Amino acid sequence: MFKAGVLVYPFSDKSGVLFYNTDTDESLIVDATQCEFNVSGEQSFPVLDSVSERINSILVNKGFTESD
Amino acid sequence: MTSSFVLNCSPFTFSVETQFPYIKTAAKHIYGNRLIETHEFDGYIDYHVSIANSKGLRRLLKPQARFLCEGQEPFKPLDKNQGYALLEWGLNWVIATHEFSYVIVHSAVLAKGDKAILLPAPSGSGKSTLTAYLSNHGWRLLSDEMALISPADSRITPFVRPICIKNNAIDLVKTWFPDVYVSPIAPKTHKGDVAHMCPSSHSVDEENRSAEVVGIVFPKYDPSCFLDVYQLDKAGCFQGLTKNAFNHNLLGAVGINTMLNLVEKSACFEIHYNNMSEVSHFLDELVLGNNCV
Numbered sequence: 001m002f003k004a005g006v007l008v009y010p011f012s013d014k015s016g017v018l019f020y021n022t023d024t025d026e027s028l029i030v031d032a033t034q035c036e037f038n039v040s041g042e043q044s045f046p047v048l049d050s051v052s053e054r055i056n057s058i059l060v061n062k063g064f065t066e067s068d
Numbered sequence: 069m070t071s072s073f074v075l076n077c078s079p080f081t082f083s084v085e086t087q088f089p090y091i092k093t094a095a096k097h098i099y100g101n102r103l104i105e106t107h108e109f110d111g112y113i114d115y116h117v118s119i120a121n122s123k124g125l126r127r128l129l130k131p132q133a134r135f136l137c138e139g140q141e142p143f144k145p146l147d148k149n150q151g152y153a154l155l156e157w158g159l160n161w162v163i164a165t166h167e168f169s170y171v172i173v174h175s176a177v178l179a180k181g182d183k184a185i186l187l188p189a190p191s192g193s194g195k196s197t198l199t200a201y202l203s204n205h206g207w208r209l210l211s212d213e214m215a216l217i218s219p220a221d222s223r224i225t226p227f228v229r230p231i232c233i234k235n236n237a238i239d240l241v242k243t244w245f246p247d248v249y250v251s252p253i254a255p256k257t258h259k260g261d262v263a264h265m266c267p268s269s270h271s272v273d274e275e276n277r278s279a280e281v282v283g284i285v286f287p288k289y290d291p292s293c294f295l296d297v298y299q300l301d302k303a304g305c306f307q308g309l310t311k312n313a314f315n316h317n318l319l320g321a322v323g324i325n326t327m328l329n330l331v332e333k334s335a336c337f338e339i340h341y342n343n344m345s346e347v348s349h350f351l352d353e354l355v356l357g358n359n360c361v
Contacts, residue, residue: 007321012332016303022320027310029303 006064008048010037017048019064026062030055074109075159077215078101079225080167081111082159085118086151088133090252092150097249098230098266119151126307132315137162146257146329153254153262156230160213163227164314170216170225171326172314177210177224177279178202183355184224184279186215186334187287188312194289194341197237200265201344202351204245209271210279214314219326222333223278228271230264238263281330283354284309286338287347295346297340305336 002008005023010016016029034055037046051059059065071092075082077099083106086092096103115137122132122145133151135143135158142161147277157310164172176199189195196212203209209224217224230251233241238261242250249266286300286308300308309327310316316323335354341347 005321007324009324009328011302013302015301017203018303018306018324018328020321020324022324026319029307 002064003065003066004044010035010046010048019059021062021064024063027065028058028062030058072106074104074106074113075099076085076104076109076111077229079227080114080163082162083113083116084155084289085116086155087121088119088131088148088151091119091152091155093337094251094264095155095327098251098264100266100272102272115159115166117155117158117162119158121148121157142207144213146254149252150254152251152264153232153257154296156232156264159229163216164214168215168218168315168319171219171316171319171323173215173217173309173316174213174312174314175215177211177215177226177244178207178351179210179224180207180278180352180355182277183282184210185283185285185351185354186281186330187285188215188309189287190312193287195236195287196231196233197240197289198287198341198344198347200233200237200241201244202348203268203271204230205249205344205348207348207351208274209267212267215279217326217330218278219319219322222326222329223280225278226271226275228267228275230266232262233265234262235260241265275333277314281334283351284331284334284336285351285354288338288340289342290340291342294342294343295350296340296352298340300336300338302331302336305334306331308338 007020009018013037014032017032017035018029020027034052036049039046070087072085117137120134131148132145133148133154134145169282175186176195178185199212212231216227251264254262
């Protein structure tokens with residue numbers, strides 16, 4: 001679960017996914033292949049479905065998400 | 069004796085006081101009719117700055133120029149011969165640290181019509197020499213130093229001020245453009261010898277015309293390369309842009325979304341060059357929307 005104020009953005013050319021914490025100014029760009037997006041929902045923009053275990057642990061360590 | 073004047077330099081207006089007469093003379097050459105005598109100006113002043121002499125005995129023995137803005141003195145005093153450069157750097161500092169209505173990136177901006185190219189680069193990359201060449205070869209200068217990006221539409225607001233040229237480039241630029249005014253050289257600054265070159269009149273004439281960014285090009289002067297062009301992916305371009313940004317983090321989500329929007333709608337490149345004319349042709353193709361790789 002992402003903390004409030006975290007922005008997730010997949011670049012259109014699939015060159016990476018940006019995670020940006022607007023509260024702490026911490027940012028991280030990860031390999032787009034490590035993230036899965038749902039583009040079939042009602043939203044007009046892709047929604048992050050899941051990330052690999054390795055990326056998940058980085059996101060937790062850097063304070064983007066709450067650990068389960 | 070203190071003289072004062074107003075620099076009406078869209079989109080900002082500065083009131084300037086100085087105890088060094090040569091600074092006003094240089095500013096008059098550089099800013100032309102955008103320099104207004106204080107008693108003739110009745111508009112709104114955004115920032116009050118001054119280039120003051122040092123105090124006490126030092127002002128007689130070894131005068132130094134001090135930049136002051138609203139009671140703050142962000143820089144150490146410099147030799148009085150570096151006073152004009154200090155004024156220009158001070159105005160950059162004022163905008164970079166006080167303006168939050170724009171996302172600001174350390175970048176030159178040049179345009180053809182209302183199609184603009186961003187040239188973000190650190191000091192020493194040859195950005196200003198390239199900007200001096202291009203702005204006198206058909207390109208409109210929006211800024212040599214900082215891109216003012218409107219968060220609402222990611223368009224660039226011109227902030228047309230002199231081009232800061234350094235060291236060997238000073239003689240080069242004077243040879244290229246013998247009719248263009250260049251300020252007295254500020255010797256031995258932390259950037260070496262520095263002078264400021266007057267912006268082209270057509271750039272000043274269009275200082276109220278914003279432009280849409282179509283390309284982001286990271287330039288690097290390399291004497292061994294005629295022109296090498298490398299296409300950047302969006303993530304790499306975003307990282308490069310944020311390294312050169314002044315205030316995107318202070319603006320939070322607005323700043324980041326503005327930068328993302330800019331990257332997504334622009335063609336992104338890094339160029340290594342030693343031939344300015346080839347760079348100009350490359351940028352021409354970019355604003356025309358042609359495939360440049």
